[in-house]
Amino acid sequence: MTETRSFPKNFIWGAATASYQIEGAWDADGKSESIWDRFSHTSGNILHGHTGDVACDHYHLWRSDIQLMQEIGLKAYRFSISWPRLLPDGRGQVNQAGIDFYSRLVDALLEAGITPFATLYHWDLLQVLQDQGGWTERSTAEAFVEYTDVVTRYLGDRVKNWMTHNEPSVAAYLGYWWGNHAPGVKSRQASIQAIHHLLLSHGWAVPVIRQNSPGAEVGIVINISHTEPASPSQADAEAVRRMDGMWRRWLLDPLYGRGYPTDLLEDEIREGTLPAEGLFFVKEEDCQAISTPTDFLGLNYYTRHVVRSQDVPESENLPATVIPPPINENDYTEMGWEVYPRGLYYQLQRFALEYHPPKIYIAENGASYSDGPGADGRVHDARRIRYLKEHFAAAQQAIQEGVPLAGYFVWSLMDNFEWAYGFTQRFGLIWVDYETRQRILKDSALWYQQVIRENGLPVSG
Numbered sequence: 232m233t234e235t236r237s238f239p240k241n242f243i244w245g246a247a248t249a250s251y252q253i254e255g256a257w258d259a260d261g262k263s264e265s266i267w268d269r270f271s272h273t274s275g276n277i278l279h280g281h282t283g284d285v286a287c288d289h290y291h292l293w294r295s296d297i298q299l300m301q302e303i304g305l306k307a308y309r310f311s312i313s314w315p316r317l318l319p320d321g322r323g324q325v326n327q328a329g330i331d332f333y334s335r336l337v338d339a340l341l342e343a344g345i346t347p348f349a350t351l352y353h354w355d356l357l358q359v360l361q362d363q364g365g366w367t368e369r370s371t372a373e374a375f376v377e378y379t380d381v382v383t384r385y386l387g388d389r390v391k392n393w394m395t396h397n398e399p400s401v402a403a404y405l406g407y408w409w410g411n412h413a414p415g416v417k418s419r420q421a422s423i424q425a426i427h428h429l430l431l432s433h434g435w436a437v438p439v440i441r442q443n444s445p446g447a448e449v450g451i452v453i454n455i456s457h458t459e460p461a462s463p464s465q466a467d468a469e470a471v472r473r474m475d476g477m478w479r480r481w482l483l484d485p486l487y488g489r490g491y492p493t494d495l496l497e498d499e500i501r502e503g504t505l506p507a508e509g510l511f512f513v514k515e516e517d518c519q520a521i522s523t524p525t526d527f528l529g530l531n532y533y534t535r536h537v538v539r540s541q542d543v544p545e546s547e548n549l550p551a552t553v554i555p556p557p558i559n560e561n562d563y564t565e566m567g568w569e570v571y572p573r574g575l576y577y578q579l580q581r582f583a584l585e586y587h588p589p590k591i592y593i594a595e596n597g598a599s600y601s602d603g604p605g606a607d608g609r610v611h612d613a614r615r616i617r618y619l620k621e622h623f624a625a626a627q628q629a630i631q632e633g634v635p636l637a638g639y640f641v642w643s644l645m646d647n648f649e650w651a652y653g654f655t656q657r658f659g660l661i662w663v664d665y666e667t668r669q670r671i672l673k674d675s676a677l678w679y680q681q682v683i684r685e686n687g688l689p690v691s692g
């Protein structure tokens with residue numbers, strides 16, 4: 232008998248996607264324009280001018296996609312809901328066609344024995360709300376609560392696992408500071424305002440979800456990486472404080488009732504990105520709302536960042552992040568991200584110890600490798616299998632040491648639109664032909680099928 236490293240009974244094995252990345256049908260059946268529609272239709276923003284207009288056409292192929300999920304044996308499916316499909320004006324009038332789409336999807340998932348995990352916001356804000364300032368405005372957080380109310384009134388009887396936001400820091404930093412994601416704004420202050428309103432909308436949404444979806448579990452999803460200094464120097468330790476601060480503490484501290492970190496706030500004021508009065512857009516009651524207790528914390532983990540200070544004289548003009556030298560070809564995915572499974576173990580330990588979430592889900596983990604169908608028509612993505620195997624093992628060790636990890640969602644169910652990279656990066660367990668929309672289960676999907684069936688990691692396989 233093959234020895235397996237088993238996972239706890241009822242461990243939730245899933246896969247994840249997001250609306251804009253897979254659905255297509257960008258203007259079908261009453262859906263309005265999102266910031267990603269506008270951004271991808273503007274030349275120069277996305278590699279090769281790709282857009283999510285059709286993407287994987289999941290909007291039309293969802294039934295067969297659910298069959299593929301069943302074939303893999305998924306216990307759960309994490310998908311996101313497109314706000315512009317449901318409320319084409321952002322608030323007010325509900326688009327029944329949008330509701331029907333998700334309602335049918337949820338019914339079919341449940342019939343297939345797959346538990347739906349719905350994310351309310353995975354970056355496709357309505358353009359009409361962006362035109363009024365988007366997440367830099369408090370009114371967008373208010374509109375999000377109305378949207379949450381609509382979604383959970385219609386789906387809350389059947390969906391019992393809700394994730395409010397996916398990676399609010401990416402939405403805010405890449406979208407409002409660096410401008411390489413929609414809506415393409417380039418202002419540090421705007422990104423700080425955006426994070427606040429994203430977090431605030433989360434906190435306001437939690438009781439609404441609980442009210443409309445009795446017995447539901449609610450959480451938020453944060454992206455994490457393992458962050459280390461490039462050297463033992465004081466300057467590099469300081470660089471880690473800043474980097475870890477902006478990606479982790481700036482979000483998790485307010486979410487867990489500690490407010491925004493004072494040291495980071497002082498940095499922003501000193502550097503002039505915030506005025507002397509600091510967070511002028513934050514109201515006194517906001518921090519309490521943001522820290523409304525949740526049932527779980529979702530973590531997206533992909534890689535490690537080795538961080539170097541810009542203040543170390545000899546490294547002037549060098550990037551803040553160091554890419555460690557490769558040991559072999561398997562060390563990096565095609566995103567250029569280092570494969571560092573140990574970091575997942577460290578981060579799970581750390582989040583469990585520092586914030587004590589009642590439950591943790593790995594809401595995303597996976598790798599971009601472009602392997603396509605070979606002469607035998609199959610996709611032999613051995614590197615993805617290896618990546619997943621090593622990360623599952625790291626997660627399993629953390630569980631054994633007491634981390635309350637309840638489930639794991641592989642990113643992604645299928646190859647899809649990878650934001651500014653267009654279709655050039657393939658993270659899927661399922662290979663997608665972007666001409667014909669044909670799907671093929673990759674070897675990794677078949678390997679995952681075995682993991683799920685055995686609820687464990689074959690030690691030898």
Ligand code: IFM
Pocket residue numbers: 249252398531595642649658
């Ligand atoms: O594709 C993205 C996803 O939308 C959010 N987390 C990271 C993934 C890979 O870059």
